Amino acid sequence: MEKISHVIVNPINSLNLLSQSEIDKFTHSDGELFALFRHCALAILNTDSEKDDAAQLIADYSDFDIRLIPQPRGLRLELFNAPPQSFVDGKMIRGIQEHLFSALRDIVYTDFKITSAQPQPSSSAQNTNTVFRILRNARTVNPGGPPKMVVCWGGHSIPREEYDYAKQVGYALGLRGLDIATGCGIGAMKGPMKGAAVGHAKQQIKDGRYIGISEPGIIASESPNAIVNELVIMPDIEKRLEAFVRLAHTIIVFPGGVGTVEEILYLLSILMDPDNNEAIPLVFAGPESCREYFMELDRFLGASLGEGVKHHYRIIVGEPNEVGRVVKEATGEVHARRSEAQQAYSFNWELQIPLNLQEPFIPTHERMAALDLRRDVPKHKLASNLRCAFSGLVAGNVKAFGIEQVRTRGPYRLSGDADLMSSTDRLLQILVRDGRMKLGEDASDYQPCYQLAD
Secondary structure (H helix, E strand, C coil), X not given: CCCEEEEEECCCCCCCCCCHHHHHHHHCCCCHHHHHHHHHHHHHHCCCCCCCCHHHHHHHCCCCEEEEEEECCEEEEEEEEECHHHEECCXXXXXHHHHHHHHHHHHHHHHHHHHCCCCCCCCHHHHHHHHHHHHHHCCCCCCCCCCCEEEEECCCCCCHHHHHHHHHHHHHHHHCCCEEEECCCCHHHHHHXXXXXXXXXXXXXXXXXXXXXXXXXXXXCCCCCCCCCEEEECCCHHHHHHHXXXXXXXXXXXXXXXXXXXXXXXXXXXXXXCCCCCCCCXXXXXXXXXXXXXXXXXXXXXXXXXXXXXXXCEEEECCHHHHHHHHHHHHHHHHHHHHHCCCCCCCCCCCCCCHHHHCCCCCCHXXXXXXXXXXXXXXXXXXXXXXXXXXXXXXXXXXXXXHHHHHHHCCEEECECHHHHHHHHHHHHHHHHXXXXXXXXXXXXXXXXXXXXX
16 A cells, blocks of 8 residues: 655644643653644644544554654654555655645644633533634634624435535535534535535635634544645544534534434524524535435424424425525525624624534443433433434444444444334434444345344
8 A cells, every 4th residue: 555654734824832741741652642643633634535434544554653743833743654545756745745734733722721611511511612612713713704604514425316415515605705613524624614615715805714623532533625725623522512502593404314403403402492592504505316315304204202393494306596596595695694693703602502413422332222212301301312323323333432342242222112213213213224333235135233122
C-alpha cells in the first residue's frame, strides 16, 4: 500500500496559541489525549474515502505516527506513513492541513479549558455552555449577519440518485445565499455542500460556509469530505447533536440509516417537549425513488409517537428547487421571530434540552436492554429512549466499541410494547433491505447487531 513516509506540516490559521504545558502533554505519545488526536488525524487524512470501516483503516495504517514538534511560536506536526490522498506532489492539501490543526485545537481546548478546568457538568445549562464555548473557540458561532445556517442530515450509505438529489437541493440553497452544516462525511453530507458551493459561486458569494461537525467515536467511519471548510470535533455524540440544533435555522433530513433515524428522534424529543414553544423548521426531502422510504418513516414515527408528531415536520418528495424555496422561507421566519424576541441569531439559547439528552449514552448490553420502550411513557421521553436504542445500533454497525461489544456478547437486545417493537422491526428491516445499515454492505450479507424481544 502506497504511503507518504515522512512529512512536516505547519499550521495555517486554525490553531490558537498553545501553552508549553499543553504541548508537553501532547509530546507524551503514550497518553490518552495523544491517542485520541492520532485517531482523529488519521481519519482526516483519509478525507473523501469511500470506506466506513474504522477497524480496517486503523489496521491498514497501523504504522501511521504523528509527532508534535514544539517551536518558539507554536508547533509543527511530523507525520509518518500517512494516507497518500491528502497530498499533491508531496505537499499536503491546504484544507486537510487546516483540518488537522482544527482537530488539535478542539481536543486541546476541550481537555485543558473544559474537562480539566471544571467538574463534570451537572445541569442542562452547564452542558449547553460547554457546547457554546467549544463552538466559540472554533469561531463557528458567527454573531454577524442574518440567520442562514441549514443543517443537513442523511446517510453516507446512499445510491447515486439520492446523492445527486442532495446536491441539487444544496444548489438551490446556495443560490439563495444559505450556508450548510452537516456531519462532514460523504453521501447526503457531501451532496448539499457540493451543490451549495456551485450555487454560491454563481451568486459570487465568496464566504460560503460548509461546516462539518464530528466527534471522535465516529470520525473514522465518516472522514471529512473535501468540501468542508470548517471542521469542529465535539467531545461526544450528544454535544455534536446539540451543536447542530443550537446552530440550525432550518434542518433538512435526507434518506439515511439508523444514524439518521437517531438524529430525527433526538430532534423530535426536543420539539415535542412541553418546555419548548419555539420550533425548528424541519423538512424531510428525497427523490421520487424515496417516496416509500418516507412513507415508512412517517408510519414509524406516527405509530411510535402518535399522529401529533407529524405537525413537527414536512415531507417533500422530488422538487429540489421547492425544497430550497421552502427552507429559505422558513429561515426568514426564524429571522423575524428571533429579531422580534431579541434572541441571538447564531446560537439558539432559548431551546430547552433536558439533561438526559445531553449525557453520553454508552450502549452496553445492559443499558440497551433496560430502555423503557412502552407507549405509556410521555411522548417526548419515549422519543429520547428510542433515540438511545438507535444510537446503540449505530455503535453496533460502525463504532469500534459497539462492534467489539456485539462480537463478544452477541446482538443488543431491545424490548418493549409488542406493537412498538413491531413498527421498529419493520423500519429496521426496510433499512437492511435497502442497504442503509452500512456502506457497501449487501442486504443478504448484513448481520444484525440487534435482536428484538418477542
